[in-house]
Amino acid sequence: MPTPPDSTPIRPSGTSSPSSSFHSSLELRRQQIHQLFSMVPMAILASIINCGLVGWILMDDIPPTTVATWIVGIVGINVLWSGLVLAYRRTSKPLSHPGRWLACFLAGNGASGLIWGMAGIALYPSSAPSHEMFLALVLGGMAAGSAAVHAAYFPAFLAYSLPTTLPLTYQFFAQGDPPHQAVGIMSLIFLSVITVTAYRNFSMVKDxxxxxxxxxxxxxxxxxxxxxxxxLNHSLSKEITRRRATEQELLEHKNHLESLVGIRTSDLQKSEARYRMVVERISDVIW
Known part of the structure; x- marks a missing residue:
């Protein structure tokens, strides 16, 4: 009996097993982590530049020791970020434990946000309104940039933007006068807008x-x-070739049998002719 070719069905794209769903979720996490870490160098550069600008502008309003301590904190956290990025790049891919890398990223983001948020407390220039607005512009810009830099993972945006902006917003409300309270309300509105924007960016990136x-x-x-x-084509081709070979063998066997039948028929005819000849001669002798 000929063996039928393998006809194992291909799994339709609309069906998935639990293991494949888990693998898909794991792969999505890996892609998100890759997107996050690919944006870190740009974030480090922006952080260092803005840190230098803040230190330069506020040096006359805030004690130099306080400014220097804050700058050291910013530089230190960015050095740690650089080490984390290098470690990520040297890690073999695909990541076997993406959750750990994501936890490290969130912890680093929270620490960076806290240090930037400390500027809203320790570096708050209450005696210089223009410098207040400058500090608000820098911290708001850092939070707005986070909506793009951390678009791949919404919790990363929250871990950075909330501790960055809320301390300064609190300072505005703590001043007590209507202009500062109005700025505080505007800060909350701004934070709400960039949060919604960040979530939409996250949804689009995820999709x-x-x-x-x-x-x-x-x-x-x-x-x-x-x-x-x-x-399948190869199996069918082999099956067709085998059947053709079988048909050829059957045809050759048939021709051989026909040849044998022809030979036997000829021999039989010759034998009958000799028999008749013998019978006729015997009859002639008798008569």
């Missing part, structure tokens, strides 16, 4: 990563289907 993952899976399925089709 994009999911689409990329689905496209990659579809490409893999198409490649598997193509390989499966090649295997």
């Amino acid at each position: 994009t990563l999911n689409l990329e993952k689905e496209n990659f899976q579809l490409i893999n399925q198409l490649e598997q289907a193509h390989v499966h089709e090649k295997d």
Whole structure:
């Protein structure tokens, strides 16, 4: 009996097992971590530049020791960030424990946000309104930049932006006068707007990563289907070749049998002719 070619069905793209769902979630986390760490060098550069500007502008209003201590804190946390980025780049991919890297990133973001937020307390120039607005502009800009830099993971934005902006907002309300309270309200509105924007950015990035993952899976399925089709064609080709060989053997055997039948028939005819000849001669002798 001929063996039928393998017809194992390809899993439809709409179905997934629990293990494949877990793998998809794990791969999404890896992609998010990759996006986050790829933006860290730009964030470090912006942090160092803004740190220098804040120190330069507020040096006349705030004790130099306080400013220097805060600058050392900013530089120190960015050095730690640089080490974390180098460690991530040297780690073999894909990441086996993406949750740990995500936890480290969130902890680093929280620490960075706290140090920047300390500027709203320790470096608050209450005697210079223009410098107050400058500090608000810098901290607000850092929080707004976080909406883009940390778009891949919304909790990373919250871990950075909330401790960065809320201390200065509290300072505005603590002054007690209507102008500062109005600025405090505007700060809360600004924080709400960039939070909504950050969440929308996160949703779009997540959808994009999911689409990329689905496209990659579809490409893999198409490649598997193509390989499966090649295997089927190869099996069918072998089966056709085998059947043709069998048919050829049967045809040759048939021709051989027909040849044997022809030879036997000829021999039989010759034998009958000799028999008749003998019978006729015997009859002639008798008569």
